[in-house]
Amino acid sequence: MARPRNKLTARQAAAITSPGRHSDGGSLYLVIDGDGAAMRRRWLYLFNWRGKRREMGLGGFPAVSLANARKGRDEAERLVREGRDPIAAREESRRARSRKPTFGEVADALIEAKGTEWRNDKHRGQWVATLTKDAAPLRSRPIDEIDTAAVLEVLKPLWTKKPETASRLRGRIEAVLDAAKAQGHRLGENPAAWRGHLSHLLPKRQKLTRGHHAAMAYSEVPAFLAKLREHQSExxxxxxxxxxxxxxxxxxxxxxxxxxxxxxxxxxxxVPASRMKAAREHRVPLSDQALTILKKLADARAGELVFQSPRGGSLSHVAMAKVMRRLGIGGPTVHGFRSAFRDWAGNETHFPREIAEAALAHVVGDQAEQAYRRGDALEKRRALMEAWASYCAKKAGAELRHYAKQANPLEGASTKSAPQL
Known part of the structure; x- marks a missing residue:
């Protein structure tokens, strides 16, 4: 015959004042010690574990209600049935809650949380690579143990050899440690902060000389395209x-x-905003020559990507640069053709500057001017792109120069320095 359970009511439990153990059934007891002002009430669960009688406290009453004490008893009973010591399981759970996460755990959680901020998988991949490979010595360490010495250990080997990588690494470590502090896993100042901290311990990084992609002179683009079509038509x-x-x-x-x-x-x-540098949708008018390329690709369409690798998936990020090298072009870059287009539009046409800049998806003017310029001048840009395509189709013009023979592609008359566009 089963023993009765849940014998007490909440009102009865509150009314009991006599010292001793008062059974609720199911091995759950309300234990009262002392009397008067010294009286102490608590819940106790009795169970057998490996042939021995054991006691498990479930908290004081009334802080732990009768209903919650029964839930604690039921959970402990379940663990006993599964062959687990409920007291040991509770201690393990407490240790897990008090354990500080590792740097790697916080870093991975931050990458997951920030995923929607990034425009493409490349940006996510950069964060992952930085916080796994470059920050590898930190990953297994508890987040609250990361100090200045630990940060310097990973930064110093890269600081002068790869300054850009090191700078990004420092910023991302700082972000991880800030996230840990916001979650209550750290206290105090951030040991990866630059201003007022690491700035006193590491040499100031020289500013990058950004600037410039080597660009082919626009007068040579028609000859290059003729060569491109002749040797790489398929x-x-x-x-x-x-x-x-x-x-x-x-x-x-x-x-x-x-x-x-x-x-x-x-x-x-x-082009959706998620794939644009300025995070703004960009409408590109397509010339007849551009449509010819698309129609040729559409006949053999094998996936969602327009320019899909023959092996499936996207082309390598250096695929177009390799084409230029195979054609003997060793100076100008793929990106430089944007500069060639801009120079041609400015030197050879009467299209307004704003139209040429809009064709390059550049933001023109201050915020007030941008607010009033709602449209993107699509039809005016269409005329510009048709004119560019017609110019590119010319066979006349300067012959294509032998860029690959130059020791320095950024010097000499055959290339010029083009700003990043």
Whole structure:
């Protein structure tokens, strides 16, 4: 016959004042010690474990209600049935709650939480690589034990050899430690902070000389395109390169182009904000020559990507650059064709500066001016891109120079320095 359970009511439990053990059934007891002002009430669960009688406290009453004491008893009973010591299981749970997470655990959680902020997988991959490979010595350490010495241990080997990598690593370590502090896992100042801290311990990093992608002179682009079509007519990467030149877009926008972004009837390619450098949607008017490339690719369409690798998936991020090297072009870069387009528009046409800049997806003017300029001048830009495509189709003009023979591609008359666009 089963023993009775839940014999007490909450009111009865509150009314009991006599010292001793008062059974609620199911091996749960309300234990009262002392009397008067010294009286202490607590819940107790009795169970057998490996042939021995054991006692497990479930908290004081009334802080722990009768209902919650029964829940604690039921959970302990379940563990006993499963062959687990409920007291040991509770201690293990307490230790787990009090244990500080490792740097790697906080870093991985931060990457997951910030995932929606990043425009593409490349940015996420950079964070992952930095916080796994470069910060490897920190990953297994408890987050509250990361101090200045630990941060310097990973920064110093890179600080002068790879200053850009080291700077990004420091910033991302700082972000992880800030996240840990916000979660209550750390106290005090951030040991990866630069201003007022690491600035006194590491040499100031020299500013990068950004600037410039080598660009082919626009007068030579027609000859280059003729050579490109002659020698690489069946290459996906070569068609991607020609399409990039005709649309004056960035490499990343080309490699990620999807068929769903293209409207062949209206001759428009809409690059979503998530794939644009400025995080703003960009409508690209497509010239007839650009459409010819797309129609050729559409006949053999094998996936969602426009310029898909023959092996499946996207092309390598250096695929177009390799095409240029195979054609003997050792100075100008793929990105430099945007500068060639801009120079041609400024020197050879009467299109307004704002139209040429809009074709490059550049933001023109201050915030007030941008607020009033709602449109993107699509049809005016369409005329500009058709004119550019017609110019690129010319066979006349300067012969293509032998860039690969130059020792320094940024010197000499055959290339010029082009600003990053």
């Amino acid at each position: 290459s996906i990467a070569a068609m991607a390169l020609e399409f990039a030149i005709l649309t004056a877009t960035r490499s990343g926008e080309i490699y990620g182009a999807r068929w769903t972004e293209l409207d062949m009837e209206t001759k428009v390619w809409i």
